[in-house]
Amino acid sequence: DTAVSQTPKYLVTQMGNDKSIKCEQNLGHDTMYWYKQDSKKFLKIMFSYNNKELIINETVPNRFSPKSPDKAHLNLHINSLELGDSAVYFCASRAGTVYNEQFFGPGTRLTVL
């Protein structure tokens, strides 16, 4: 009964490859996010989707393309991976209440060699 799930948990790949990370939430939330946490633990928002529509795009390179097939899923595809893409990527979903509380997935640790 995991609320926000991500796959895979670990991803190790070579520079130049293309990879995808999948996220699913079973909370019934309309809004989902992708965050990147770098090696210094700094968290920064990348994208947000509300009911399959892109609403936030935080100046992320075009190599990153989110896709939301339905409001319960938000996937992240990364083309031509670079060393600097190595990080932990978190998916989150938001309760549509005044508290705006966000619930985070377990994270995907991406290592680019």
Add this chain to the structure above:
Amino acid sequence: ELKVEQNPLFLSMQEGKNYTIYCNYSTTSDRLYWYRQDPGKSLESLFVLLSNGAVKQEGRLMASLDTKARLSTLHITAAVHDLSATYFCAADIFGNEKLTFGTGTRLTIIP
């Protein structure tokens, strides 16, 4: 643009002691959040503070919000080892539903 600063970045304290983590934000914010992250794990929501003077407590942790000073604090009372983690504050603004995170405070409780 909303900016969020936390201090200290690192905090090492003995069991049984009290301490406070500070979170300042740069512009008017409508909501202030505290999250906990254990090593290699996800972020766990601790508190959401909405209004000036709001105070919330859970066990040995107490969070407060002063919107006039643009300051939130996370106070730890009689620390125990289980509280060792990284604590993040975050803020957002109504109508701009993205969280801006602070740098995090890595808390280590020493027996």
